[in-house]
Amino acid sequence: MSTIALDTTATSKSTQMRKYGFFPGCVAKESCKELYNSTLILAEKLGIELVELKAASCCGASVLNDTHRDVARVLNARTYAQAEEMGLDDVVTICSTCTGHMRAANKEMLEDQHLMDGANAVLAKFGKKYNGTVRVRHLLWVLIDDIGLDKLAAMVVNPLRGLKVAPFYGCHIIRPEEVNGWESARNPHSLEDLIEAIGGEAVDYAGKTRCCGFHIQLEKDGVAANMVGQNMRMAKDEGAEAVLTPCPLCHLALDGYQQDAAQRWGRTDLPIFHLPQLVALALGVPHEKLGIAKHLIDPTKVLFQREIAV
Amino acid sequence: MKVHFKLYRYDEAKKEEPPHYQDVEVDVPEHSTVLDALHQIKDDVDGSLSFRRSCRSAICGSCAMNINGTVGLACKTQCSSTMEEAGDGTTVRVSPMPNFDVMKDLVVHMDPFWEKYSRLKPWLQPAEPDESFERERRVSPEDMHKLVAVANCVMCATCYSLCPVVSVDPSFAGPAAISYAYRFIEDVRDAKRNERLAQINDDYLWLCAHCYACSYCPKHVDPQDHIAATRRSTIEAGMTNSRGARHALVVAETIKKTGMLAETEVIQGTVGRFNIKGLLKVAPLGIRMALKGKLPPPFLKPVPQVDEIRQVFDTMEAPVR
Numbered sequence: 001m002s003t004i005a006l007d008t009t010a011t012s013k014s015t016q017m018r019k020y021g022f023f024p025g026c027v028a029k030e031s032c033k034e035l036y037n038s039t040l041i042l043a044e045k046l047g048i049e050l051v052e053l054k055a056a057s058c059c060g061a062s063v064l065n066d067t068h069r070d071v072a073r074v075l076n077a078r079t080y081a082q083a084e085e086m087g088l089d090d091v092v093t094i095c096s097t098c099t100g101h102m103r104a105a106n107k108e109m110l111e112d113q114h115l116m117d118g119a120n121a122v123l124a125k126f127g128k129k130y131n132g133t134v135r136v137r138h139l140l141w142v143l144i145d146d147i148g149l150d151k152l153a154a155m156v157v158n159p160l161r162g163l164k165v166a167p168f169y170g171c172h173i174i175r176p177e178e179v180n181g182w183e184s185a186r187n188p189h190s191l192e193d194l195i196e197a198i199g200g201e202a203v204d205y206a207g208k209t210r211c212c213g214f215h216i217q218l219e220k221d222g223v224a225a226n227m228v229g230q231n232m233r234m235a236k237d238e239g240a241e242a243v244l245t246p247c248p249l250c251h252l253a254l255d256g257y258q259q260d261a262a263q264r265w266g267r268t269d270l271p272i273f274h275l276p277q278l279v280a281l282a283l284g285v286p287h288e289k290l291g292i293a294k295h296l297i298d299p300t301k302v303l304f305q306r307e308i309a310v
Numbered sequence: 311m312k313v314h315f316k317l318y319r320y321d322e323a324k325k326e327e328p329p330h331y332q333d334v335e336v337d338v339p340e341h342s343t344v345l346d347a348l349h350q351i352k353d354d355v356d357g358s359l360s361f362r363r364s365c366r367s368a369i370c371g372s373c374a375m376n377i378n379g380t381v382g383l384a385c386k387t388q389c390s391s392t393m394e395e396a397g398d399g400t401t402v403r404v405s406p407m408p409n410f411d412v413m414k415d416l417v418v419h420m421d422p423f424w425e426k427y428s429r430l431k432p433w434l435q436p437a438e439p440d441e442s443f444e445r446e447r448r449v450s451p452e453d454m455h456k457l458v459a460v461a462n463c464v465m466c467a468t469c470y471s472l473c474p475v476v477s478v479d480p481s482f483a484g485p486a487a488i489s490y491a492y493r494f495i496e497d498v499r500d501a502k503r504n505e506r507l508a509q510i511n512d513d514y515l516w517l518c519a520h521c522y523a524c525s526y527c528p529k530h531v532d533p534q535d536h537i538a539a540t541r542r543s544t545i546e547a548g549m550t551n552s553r554g555a556r557h558a559l560v561v562a563e564t565i566k567k568t569g570m571l572a573e574t575e576v577i578q579g580t581v582g583r584f585n586i587k588g589l590l591k592v593a594p595l596g597i598r599m600a601l602k603g604k605l606p607p608p609f610l611k612p613v614p615q616v617d618e619i620r621q622v623f624d625t626m627e628a629p630v631r
Contacts (some may be wrong), residue, residue: 026572029570030570030574030610031320055569060565066541067559071622074622100522121622124618126618174527175522184395186379212522213475216475216516216554221591225521232599256599257595296602
């Protein structure tokens with residue numbers, strides 16, 4: 001069983017303007033800039049400071065393992081060395097894939113001194129060293145562990161009025177369980193807890209921990225679209241009006257391919273919210289500021305229908 | 311301990327009767343596995359229930375099934391733990407493995423799984439015929455070490471039934487078959503390395519979506535690592551003319567150049583910069599994104615200290631593996 005402790009000591013810490021290293025990842029700086037912007041808006045609202053690791057590289061996005069497995073690990077070591085230099089051992093991500101791959105690289109080096117030494121031998125060429133103090137956490141985990149859902153619920157000024165939201169975890173924030181381990185990979189419920197805390201109704205469906213197909217969208221025509229259609233069909237059939245995901249890759253696939261999947265799976269047209277967008281909305285940030293208009297499936301329709309748009 | 315079972319019942323010989331769930335209450339000893347309980351139901355309640363089983367100790371791989379929404383070996387899953395973790399505390403719902411046609415109740419047609427496995431010619435093919443050897447073929451512990459994880463595979467098909475790619479495209483080899491391909495590709499005694507690589511490459515090696523559903527393997531074979539290793543081997547062997555290989559290579563190229571995964575370049579590089587037909591196929595989504603101002607930038611400014619990133623590649627690039 002996963003335990004999501006509403007730890008009061010963690011809650012009190014956040015009042016001191018807690019500071020985090022911020023690793024936005026590539027997609028939040030390229031095709032999902034609305035995710036990057038709404039993360040910063042939410043952080044300000046929550047009173048936490050996100051210090052971006054500007055010289056960081058891509059985490060490897062799982063793809064780099066297919067050509068340069070060792071390089072991927074060392075590139076992450078370089079990112080951690082930067083965070084240590086800046087005194088920011090707590091690194092926050094906003095992408096499931098970044099979370100999983102950065103944590104995997106960290107775990108490998110922390111558990112195998114040979115790999116840690118090997119990485120440091122390469123970093124030494126440009127005067128860097130990773131001391132193994134960094135921990136990588138997704139914004140979702142920070143919201144629950146450091147802010148606390150009770151406190152978050154108390155900050156809600158624009159509750160979601162029972163909007164039926166289907167959580168979509170994506171893969172790399174939960175699997176492999178040995179790498180992430182923050183909650184049960186088979187039966188996670190952090191997104192459900194968060195949805196309920198901000199006034200929504202969480203929709204349970206089998207697709208919530210399945211793959212969006214993002215990583216193979218170009219490999220063979222139609223496969224990723226079918227994976228999207230299958231998952232969104234399940235969500236729609238359980239009554240979902242919108243989807244919430246902690247991963248911009250899932251967002252791109254789910255937002256982009258529902259139209260193509262409609263032929264086989266029927267129209268689903270579910271708007272796909274990034275995690276910080278929906279939380280910020282509930283905390284009273286106007287939807288215009290959250291880049292929601294950039295989504296292919298227009299989320300404003302359901303927000304106005306349910307009188308959530310402010 | 312009282313357990314409420316919901317049992318999937320179906321018989322393909324009686325196609326006119328749709329599948330349904332049968333409710334059965336059983337009183338089982340505290341540490342009963344799901345398989346123990348199924349035996350008890352078959353013995354005491356309903357002898358017509360069908361399920362595969364043999365060893366009862368996670369070695370034969372027969373009893374994989376869907377237990378409370380997730381696939382695993384019935385003999386390795388305790389009723390109490392699955393009820394607590396995935397059920398409502400009192401119910402164990404069992405149904406056949408997904409991604410297979412059902413024969414009867416919890417028994418599925420495993421043929422597609424075996425077909426993909428046997429396509430690999432899963433036996434050793436050494437350079438010289440067996441008869442010419444008078445001594446055993448020695449393998450060093452290091453070389454053997456690579457094959458140990460796959461040796462634990464019991465072919466229960468848990469990974470195959472959980473694979474989301476198989477669920478929409480049955481042409482994909484699936485995780486177990488790729489692990490077995492890897493097992494022979496990496497075997498120093500085998501002489502068919504390139505043929506094997508070419509074949510698994512054709513069987514959509516690159517269709518794996520990195521979802522790690524196969525990390526639920528009850529024997530910790532972890533096929534995802536073998537999939538990545540086999541992909542590196544195909545590239546090393548020069549098999550780069552597939553979208554998957556081009557995609558991986560162009561991702562690495564853009565990270566080396568800019569420090570970031572440059573989305574625009576990756577899309578062009580994967581589909582092929584001169585593949586007009588292919589590019590036209592991805593164009594509609596691109597246009598829809600452009601209209602919303604959601605297109606990634608055409609070129610990226612390198613991140614600060616990108617020379618360090620290039621140095622990491624240059625230092626380590628020599629062997630791809």
